[in-house]
Amino acid sequence: MAVSLKGELLRRSSVAGTRFTSSSWFRSIEPAPKDPILGVTEAFLADQSPNKVNVGVGAYRDDNGKAVVLECVREAERRIAGNQFMEYLPIGGSIKMVEESLKLAYGDNSEFIKDKRIAAVQALSGTGACRLFAAFQQRFHPNSQIYIPVPTWANHHNIWRDAGVSMKTFRYYHPESKGLDFEGLMNDMKAKGHFPFFDMAYQGFASGDPERDAKAIRIFLEDGHLIGLAQSYAKNMGLYGQRVGCLRLVDCFKLQLRCRMLHE
């Protein structure tokens, strides 16, 4: 592999080698700022108080502050333990996992699933799904913008900025009433023809019922919108470290082959 920098060619593993030293290659690179949420975890770990509680990350914890592993996850572990299947998955990930994820989001009897109107791929948890969508947006709609809600998960800004998508913000939250800022929302979203993208990182956390929490998505579909959806299983399945997620786009069926557009 070779990388061209200021007209010069840097070769990796070339015998002729290059006069660039690693320090000159990395000189212009600033360390990334610390993630504000993970910074809270670092401060928590450094704190010596015996009574400390970390409320910086939305994660299940037992009375001793340890991560809770759900019984269904333990059961799944038991079932796959010793499984000899270590082969590559298709490039879109585990088809079975993606199919089950579709049902969780859209319902077992969804017409969209039956009609194969949803293109979907496995992703590196919710963050990876958002990043894939941002890259998709940048590639296929380079002049489009992303409207990011205020407030939101801080990483949304980094993800779309790094993908090179221009960003705007919109209000939706009214801090005094802790309700919807309808006026702010309507003022900020005056332009028509938006494509709704949902980042569903907590399905089941709002009401305790995953079906009920998926209602917003299903209403948008019933109203005839095309939507994009990032799904994460970090919080609701307690799979924080496994990085399991999905990206799906409704009505990419014109591309004929499910998932094709994310492979090209």
Ligand SMILES: Cc1ncc(COP(=O)(O)O)c(C=O)c1O
């Ligand atoms: C709204 C939102 N989306 C995505 C994520 C990231 O999820 P994951 O850990 O699955 O990448 C978070 C995590 O805090 C979140 O709050």
